[in-house]
Amino acid sequence: MIEIKDLHKSYKMGSNSLHVLKGINFSCKEGELVAIMGSSGSGKSTLLNILGMLDEADEGEYILDGIPIKNLNETKAANYRNKFLGFIFQSFNLINYKTALENVALPLYYQKMPRKQRQEKALKYLEQVGLKEWSHHLPSELSGGQKQRVAIARAMVAEPKVLLADELTGALDSTTSYEVMDLIQKINDQGNTILVVTHEPDIAQMCKRIIHLKDGVIVKDEKVKQVRATANV
Amino acid sequence: MQFLFDKNTWQEIFGSIGKNKTRTIITVIGVLWGIFIYIVLAGASKGLDNGFERNFETVAKNSIWAWSQSTSMPYAGYKTGRRLRIKVGDAITLKNRVPEIQYIAPVNTKGVFGGEAAQGVRGLKSNSYPVYGYFPVIAKMATQKIYDNGRFINDEDEEQARKVCVIGERTQQELFEKDEDPIGGYIRIDGIYFQVVGVHKFTQTTPFGTDGDIYIPFATFKKLYNTGDNAQYFTIAAYDDADVVQVEKDIKSVLKSIHRVHPDDERAFGAFNLGEVFNKIMGFANGLTFVSLIVGLATILAGVIGIGNILLISVKERTKELGIRRALGATPREVRSLIILESVFLTMIAGIIGIIMGAGILNLINNMTQDIDFPYTNPTVPIPLVIGALLVMVVLGTLIGLIPAQRAVSIKPIDALREE
Numbered sequence: 001m002i003e004i005k006d007l008h009k010s011y012k013m014g015s016n017s018l019h020v021l022k023g024i025n026f027s028c029k030e031g032e033l034v035a036i037m038g039s040s041g042s043g044k045s046t047l048l049n050i051l052g053m054l055d056e057a058d059e060g061e062y063i064l065d066g067i068p069i070k071n072l073n074e075t076k077a078a079n080y081r082n083k084f085l086g087f088i089f090q091s092f093n094l095i096n097y098k099t100a101l102e103n104v105a106l107p108l109y110y111q112k113m114p115r116k117q118r119q120e121k122a123l124k125y126l127e128q129v130g131l132k133e134w135s136h137h138l139p140s141e142l143s144g145g146q147k148q149r150v151a152i153a154r155a156m157v158a159e160p161k162v163l164l165a166d167e168l169t170g171a172l173d174s175t176t177s178y179e180v181m182d183l184i185q186k187i188n189d190q191g192n193t194i195l196v197v198t199h200e201p202d203i204a205q206m207c208k209r210i211i212h213l214k215d216g217v218i219v220k221d222e223k224v225k226q227v228r229a230t231a232n233v
Numbered sequence: 234m235q236f237l238f239d240k241n242t243w244q245e246i247f248g249s250i251g252k253n254k255t256r257t258i259i260t261v262i263g264v265l266w267g268i269f270i271y272i273v274l275a276g277a278s279k280g281l282d283n284g285f286e287r288n289f290e291t292v293a294k295n296s297i298w299a300w301s302q303s304t305s306m307p308y309a310g311y312k313t314g315r316r317l318r319i320k321v322g323d324a325i326t327l328k329n330r331v332p333e334i335q336y337i338a339p340v341n342t343k344g345v346f347g348g349e350a351a352q353g354v355r356g357l358k359s360n361s362y363p364v365y366g367y368f369p370v371i372a373k374m375a376t377q378k379i380y381d382n383g384r385f386i387n388d389e390d391e392e393q394a395r396k397v398c399v400i401g402e403r404t405q406q407e408l409f410e411k412d413e414d415p416i417g418g419y420i421r422i423d424g425i426y427f428q429v430v431g432v433h434k435f436t437q438t439t440p441f442g443t444d445g446d447i448y449i450p451f452a453t454f455k456k457l458y459n460t461g462d463n464a465q466y467f468t469i470a471a472y473d474d475a476d477v478v479q480v481e482k483d484i485k486s487v488l489k490s491i492h493r494v495h496p497d498d499e500r501a502f503g504a505f506n507l508g509e510v511f512n513k514i515m516g517f518a519n520g521l522t523f524v525s526l527i528v529g530l531a532t533i534l535a536g537v538i539g540i541g542n543i544l545l546i547s548v549k550e551r552t553k554e555l556g557i558r559r560a561l562g563a564t565p566r567e568v569r570s571l572i573i574l575e576s577v578f579l580t581m582i583a584g585i586i587g588i589i590m591g592a593g594i595l596n597l598i599n600n601m602t603q604d605i606d607f608p609y610t611n612p613t614v615p616i617p618l619v620i621g622a623l624l625v626m627v628v629l630g631t632l633i634g635l636i637p638a639q640r641a642v643s644i645k646p647i648d649a650l651r652e653e
Binding site for chain 2: 052054055074075079081082083089093094096102106107109110111112115154
């Protein structure tokens with residue numbers, strides 16, 4: 001599903017250049033649930049941003065489901081993001097003046113789907129994350145866990161090839177975190193490919209594979225025995 | 234272009250406009266005020282314009298009155314100070330030699346420019362009234378409002394030198410009973426019986442009319458007062474497109490050549506040129522219209538810049554939201570058109586409300602000035618000007634929206650999302 005070869009990325013900070021990613025090689029098959037771990041500054045968010053086409057690599061190859069991702073202009077990147085990727089952020093990033101339903105339906109709006117169809121589909125996904133009754137509430141009326149579940153529904157609604165989650169439990173307490181991870185695991189069980197960036201070992205253990213990043217290189221790539229989140233709830 | 238008619242686009246726009254109502258309202262007020270000022274100014278100047286026009290509507294705007302005075306220069310063997318008399322025949326010469334003249338009529342009067350007025354008598358009632366000897370063509374130069382059943386002097390009256398007269402309103406009141414029909418009645422003018430054929434409503438058609446006067450056919454006047462070939466003045470109307478100042482000059486020079494007056498003698502003939510006065514007033518009104526146009530457009534511009542300004546702030550506020558949208562697949566084009574459409578939409582709404590309010594105020598002013606003597610009639614703003622203003626607003630709204638829109642897409646989605 002994802003193929004990365006010799007990926008480099010550096011940021012210019014005035015006259016200094018900060019080399020963040022120093023040759024990442026990594027591949028991931030369909031249906032995998034991968035955790036990317038590392039301390040802050042290890043380059044994990046940068047990697048995720050490049051995978052999410054929010055940022056561009058300086059060097060190296062990135063192939064997503066057989067499509068080489070390079071030389072993207074903003075419009076093309078936007079279309080690819082819309083079709084191939086679902087994002088889940090630490091700070092939820094819901095639009096605060098739109099209801100849960102409208103938030104979930106937004107990616108479909110950019111696919112030019114008619115409004116009625118859009119809302120039906122969004123409602124279906126809200127139901128999947130258990131928030132059907134909350135569909136007409138604004139984000140400010142939802143708890144953190146609920147917000148993250150809305151965000152997950154929004155990431156799922158366009159049926160992307162890959163879900164990218166950036167510290168999705170970072171703003172949640174541990175009980176809620178496990179609930180959210182339970183949801184992620186269930187989505188993965190349905191065959192979706194999910195990449196989770198985290199620095200919490202217990203969250204990483206709930207994935208099937210852990211990649212350890214340190215100073216811009218992969219230091220360890222291990223398959224783990226998945227801990228089911230339900231056991232902790 | 235299709236996205237313009239897409240319901241979804243508008244739902245997005247209403248969503249983001251409705252989010253911050255105070256901001257939206259303040260933004261709208263800026264442009265609303267601009268277009269309001271524009272409409273009120275344009276309408277008011279048009280109203281003044283119409284008012285001036287109305288003041289002149291009963292008389293041909295290219296009218297010139299010309300009369301003779303005394304020479305101030307010796308010429309062709311004549312000494313200075315010779316009293317001149319214009320002749321009825323001069324009218325034909327003038328018409329032939331000055332092609333810009335549409336109508337010309339000699340007029341004789343009694344009791345208008347000094348001298349004794351005529352004695353009008355009916356039964357026991359009598360008073361003195363100025364009398365005009367008029368050709369029927371006068372009606373073509375200065376509208377004569379004749380009351381029902383009556384008529385103005387006609388060609389047959391003139392040809393047969395009939396003893397008929399048109400009297401003024403006051404003349405009627407003074408000589409006839411209140412409920413008496415004056416038409417067909419007889420009055421005595423300086424001892425001769427005249428039949429009344431019409432009563433005219435007083436309008437300021439010449440620089441010297443009143444409501445208490447009597448018009449009789451020119452030929453009748455000539456017989457009655459023995460004026461022979463003499464005339465007191467000419468009433469002249471030039472064609473609409475004629476240069477009235479030049480026409481006045483031409484008339485004077487023709488008169489000078491007929492009466493053997495020195496070509497440079499400025500005092501020999503006098504004239505009152507209504508066209509020139511009218512042009513000056515209309516020039517003033519046009520200037521006013523122009524100024525109001527400029528001021529109005531400048532105010533609209535200021536309002537639109539205000540919208541741009543507020544949208545710029547709003548884009549900054551919404552950086553994160555726009556970042557989210559782009560992460561979810563909004564293309565730069567879609568983000569840009571969202572911002573521009575917001576700008577255009579706000580401008581249009583403000584414009585339309587402004588136009589309606591402006592029209593309301595104009596109507597109010599019109600009602601208030603209805604009964605007072607003020608040259609202000611029917612203040613309207615021509616539709617092309619309104620549409621023009623709306624177009625200007627849409628164009629300006631788009632242009633000014635481009636700035637925040639460009640700013641919105643120039644921020645990379647990743648930076649937008651990072652902003653906390």
